[in-house]
Amino acid sequence: MGNLEKRIWTEELSIGNADIDVDHKKLIDIYNDLVEFVRFNKGHEEFAKILSEMTDYSLIHFKREEQYMQKMSYPRLAEHERSHKDYVLKVAVYNVDLLGINPPDPNDIIKFLGKWWISHILKSDREYEDYKNEIQSDVTY
Numbered sequence: 580m581g582n583l584e585k586r587i588w589t590e591e592l593s594i595g596n597a598d599i600d601v602d603h604k605k606l607i608d609i610y611n612d613l614v615e616f617v618r619f620n621k622g623h624e625e626f627a628k629i630l631s632e633m634t635d636y637s638l639i640h641f642k643r644e645e646q647y648m649q650k651m652s653y654p655r656l657a658e659h660e661r662s663h664k665d666y667v668l669k670v671a672v673y674n675v676d677l678l679g680i681n682p683p684d685p686n687d688i689i690k691f692l693g694k695w696w697i698s699h700i701l702k703s704d705r706e707y708e709d710y711k712n713e714i715q716s717d718v719t720y
């Protein structure tokens with residue numbers, strides 16, 4: 580399974596918010612569990628179990644982010660929430676299919692997850708934090 584690499588959280592993935600960064604680190608940890616799992620190829624049921632752990636933690640994390648964006652009256656909240664919803668739906672379908680008669684290749688799922696999280700963190704998540712810093716710097720005392 581050569582091209583699946585574990586990912587290491589580095590400052591480059593920081594959005595500049597320690598609480599959110601902690602969540603992202605945890606999600607990358609679970610991602611790495613999935614990569615590790617595929618290397619040992621224990622079967623789809625076990626894979627589905629780790630994937631649903633990831634989904635559970637994603638839901639907790641998304642809720643935290645959405646509340647945070649609400650607090651700052653983030654203008655792109657609806658768009659961001661939609662992106663979270665798309666992810667949850669896609670992963671839920673993967674999970675159901677994994678237990679079906681024609682399961683998807685776990686490698687493809689891992690590729691999807693790696694791409695999604697990295698681009699979501701670097702683009703969408705950074706955007707709300709940048710916005711927050713912007714509005715804060717506008718505040719006059």
Ligand SMILES: [Fe+2]
Nearest residue numbers: 644699703704
């Ligand atoms: Fe997000």
